[in-house]
Every structure is written in structure tokens, then in C-alpha cells.
Amino acid sequence: MPAATTSSTTDTNNVTSLADRRLLHETVIDRLRDLIVQGELAPETKLNERVLAEKLGTSRTPLREAIKFLASEGLVELLPNRGAVVAPLKPEKMKEVFVVLGALEALAGDLACRNATEADIAEIRALHYHMLAHHARGELAQYFRYNQQIHIKFMECAGNATLTQVYRGLNAHVKRARYMANLSRERWDKAVKEHEDMLDALVKRDGARLQTLLRDHLANKLVMVMEALNAKSAEAAR
Amino acid sequence: MPAATTSSTTDTNNVTSLADRRLLHETVIDRLRDLIVQGELAPETKLNERVLAEKLGTSRTPLREAIKFLASEGLVELLPNRGAVVAPLKPEKMKEVFVVLGALEALAGDLACRNATEADIAEIRALHYHMLAHHARGELAQYFRYNQQIHIKFMECAGNATLTQVYRGLNAHVKRARYMANLSRERWDKAVKEHEDMLDALVKRDGARLQTLLRDHLANKLVMVMEALNAKSAEAAR
């Protein structure tokens, strides 16, 4: 029996293909979020509905729904009668986000030390070694990927889905900045060392120490991000 | 010159009137959120687009955009090809939210002790006395109103707009539950006493004590909400 593909236009950029049960506007949300987080749509870029809809292979209706969704996440800003722009990436905002993330990660670390199963810890350890491997090879993008996964896994170990959701939302803002970061080898090594310590604290179920480590780790990350932002704005001023 | 009202249908429930520069879908977002938070649209109610659009005096398009926005806030859930429902109000979810709120309020309390101006504190004191007045008269709704304002003001004193925004989002969930609460006089008196202590700690800029007080206050609030939820589910099971 041949695969009965749902009838659909065969546009170049069409998103739907093979038995795709997802809804178009949900796909658009994810694609648009990626475009923003990965910096393909730079901060303060105006979102032209006609152009974007075409680019994403849909009509304006699902696109507008996606824009509203992302506006609630704070990744885009709505300008009445003037559409929407990619949310600006201001140093001030970034500081705010890091303060909140600090509280959330500290909470997660504490909960994770109590709730993580041995299997959870084994999984984090595995991710950790993947990360080390990519660090050793100097593969920044891959490194970030596993780094992210470790932080998310920490969150999940806390066993609080609401916490994870809020974390993800705020973290999207940070990720945007990170894509510009030019991590120095020195900072990078330090970050890896911090991860070693964090894993150790989790293994020993030392919630208090883990909280401290997470706060320091975040503080260092903030410095990194601020440097990247400053470099970027200096570049823009040239 | 007579007020040149923008031409518009004169439906019964029409939202726009006199020089209203707000956009329809933004109005719809706020109205729909109120309906959900105040329980007029009960948890797990199916959102029929045609009916709701009519009720709000608009077409389905802005309504759908509003639904997507509120979905991101977590107040409604999207069911692919089956529309949307008001998010269920599960005790488990409520516990999660309170844990996160605890971390956020503690953070805010700490920051507020450092950053609040004397004018801020005066304003909180004023709100506090309003609250006391309504407590004395047994006016629950009004009491809640000022209670809310005090908590929001605390947040604002922390001087972190991102923190305030996240707080508001999570707090919306709690508010939903609170509208069912049947506060006993005993608990109510206790809550007021806690507020007295919180104000005192803020005046003395005792961040550590304020954090503890806020955590306890929230813990008590959680008990209240859980009782309300249990009472409601017991009622539903009858």
C-alpha cells in the first residue's frame, strides 16, 4: 500500500509532508521561535507578515497566531497597528533574566538533590561526558547542545513541570544572546570545570553546595553574555 | 467639534466604543483572561469559537489569536483539531506553581529590602491599611484586591520587570483557585497578621526575615487553596 500522503500544495518551503498530524500554526510557532533564538531573525527585526508567511509556506492567519503565542513568551513585541518586531536584546533585560534564572536554577538544584533517581544521575553523567568530548574537540555548537540538555535534565530531575516550563521560556532569551558569544578557551574551560563540580554535588546530594555552584555558574554565564552583547553593539556602532 | 467616534457596529456586547485605540485582539485577550481567572469560564470548559466570538462581539480571528496568547500563558490548553479548553485546575499543578512562586517571592523580598524607596514603602503601607479596613469589614473581594496589589507592589520594588512578569503569569493560576476559596475567619486573621510582619520586615530592610515570612505566607496560602480545591472536587463528586 503506497503512503497515502495528505493532499497538500507542493511548495518549495512547505512544512507539511508525510502523515503530519501536527497543526500548521504549531509548526510555525516552533520554526519562528528557532529563527529568533538562533538569530536568523535579529533583534528588532520587523516581522512582515506577507514576507514571513511566504517564507514559512503558509498564509498570514497561522503566522499571526504564532506571533501572538511568541509575544506571550516575550520573544516578539506587538506594536499596535504596526505589527510585531523581534524583541530587542537589551543588556538590562538580560541581567533581569539571569537574576530570575538564578533563583529558578537554585530551586531546581535543591529539588534535584532530593528527587533525582540514580538513573537520572547516570543520564546526566552520560550527557556530561558527551559534553566533555565536544569540549575536547572544540566543537562549540555541539558543546552548547549538551550543555543545554544537562541544564534541562537538572530541571526535570526537580520534578516540577511548571518550573521547567518557566525555565525554558526565560532560557530562550539567553540562548539568543549565546549564539553571538565568542567563548574564550579560558572561560570555556572554567565553565566545564564548574559542570564537573555541579555533577559532583548532585552525586553527593549536596543541595546547598549545588545551589552555590549553580549561582556562580550563572553569574559567569551572565558575564559571558554581557561581553558578547557589548562586542555586538560595539560592532554595530562601527 | 463633535467626538468623531470610529465607525463600528453597535452590537450589544461590542467592546469598542469612544476613541478606543486598543486593538480588538488585545481587548479580547484581557476579557478572556478575566473570564477564566474569575471562574466565569470554569476549568476544562470547551471554548467554542463561534459562541465565544459572538459573546465578545468579534469574529473568530481575533479570538483565535487571543486563545493562542493565553495558551502560552498556560490558561488554556490547545487540543489539535479539537479547539481549546480552559486549563484544568489540578491540585498537583497548584503545588508546582506555589513552589515556583515561593522562590520568586523570596527573591523579590530580598531585592525589595535593598531597592525599595521610602515612597515605595509608604505606598505599601497605604495599601496595607486599605486591606486592613476591608478585612475589618469582612469584605473579602476588596481584601483580595488590595492583597494582590501589595504583592505586586513588592514585586515592583524588586525592580526586575521580568520577575514581575513571570510572577503575574503564575499568579493568574492561583487567582483562579482563590475565587473558590471560602476563607475561614481564623485563616484570614492569620494571613493579615503575616502581612503585618512582612511590612515590618520590609521597613527594617530585613531581607532574610522577609524571605522566611513570604515562604510561610505562601505555604499557608497553598493550604488554603488546596482546601478550596478539595472542597470543590468533593462537591463535584456529590
Added chain:
DNA sequence: TAGGCTCATTTTGCATACAAAAAAGGTTTG
């Protein structure tokens, strides 16, 4: 009578149409 089938109705999801607002461009005037 319970279970399942078919067909009609409703509802959702997406595309398009249209009106109002904003932006762009050109012309005039100081």
C-alpha cells in the same frame, strides 16, 4: 440492548478578501 456503521451537522483550521491605518513618495511652498 450494546456495539458499530453510515451519513448529516457542527466545529475547527487555514486561506483569502476587504477596510483602515501606516509608510513611502512626490509636489508644492515658505
Added chain:
DNA sequence: CAAACCTTTTTTGTATGCAAAATGAGCCTA
């Protein structure tokens, strides 16, 4: 030459149209 005005074009905001999916009502069958 710049600023103010008017016109044209573009873009947004909302309503409506239409197809596909889901729902529900009969009807049949075991």
C-alpha cells in the same frame, strides 16, 4: 533646501469563506 501637505502604495487588523476533521444522530446488526 527643508518642511508641510497630499497621493499612492504597502501593511496591518478583522471578517468571511471553504475544506477537512470531529461530533452526533439514526440505523442496522449481533
